[in-house]
């Protein structure tokens with residue numbers, strides 16, 4: 001009898017541990033995608049973000065801990081950032097049954113603004129702007145793809161996921177509607193940005209970005225002088241800098257033009273409140 005209870009207890013422990021770890025692990029590339037998945041799946045999945053705090057999506061290598069997580073993940077939602085390409089084969093090697101789900105399907109890409117760098121001549125071709133997670137329409141397309149991907153992993157949760165998805169979409173709509181009213185007087189304005197990550201966001205409000213950063217490098221003294229002259233010419237008073245990049249140069253420029261440096265994290269995990277914050281800061285700076 002005692003033996004039986006012992007076995008039962010073991011069975012019970014085994015089952016509880018199993019339920020504890022039975023949530024599918026979802027892999028995302030960058031922090032904002034964690035909110036996207038969480039808002040649709042709520043607590044039905046675990047989410048792991050590949051890109052750690054402060055790392056650049058233009059160059060990234062997974063840590064040994066992340067490699068273990070990759071091996072356990074059921075699905076990876078890619079978003080077209082640079083490091084994914086180098087990681088693709090590695091992930092397929094680590095896990096043969098992981099679903100690699102492209103959330104950029106159907107996203108309408110914008111092209112990156114050309115910058116007037118006189119030292120360069122190979123700016124003929126248009127480059128697609130990869131920063132699609134800071135948009136409105138582009139994010140809605142990604143969310144629909146994430147919804148489809150989550151339903152493919154947990155089909156029994158379809159109605160639940162669709163309801164959460166619809167709630168999230170209406171919240172996003174109302175935030176953009178509010179910001180649209182607030183930013184309406186500033187259509188056509190030019191805002192300097194350190195790294196050109198804000199094109200999709202600014203497009204919604206008819207605001208133009210001009211990148212201070214030159215080809216992902218620190219601007220030289222010559223670049224700074226050029227930017228100051230351009231800013232003065234165009235009467236630009238706002239510079240967006242991201243915390244992932246040095247802001248020394250941006251501060252120098254802001255000082256010279258009597259403008260404002262706004263620190264923004266384009267990769268913040270709390271995506272929707274970050275969008276609201278960016279819009280409000282933008283309105284304040286343009287006032």
Ligand SMILES: [Zn+2]
Pocket residue numbers: 058131195196197
């Ligand atoms: Zn970037």
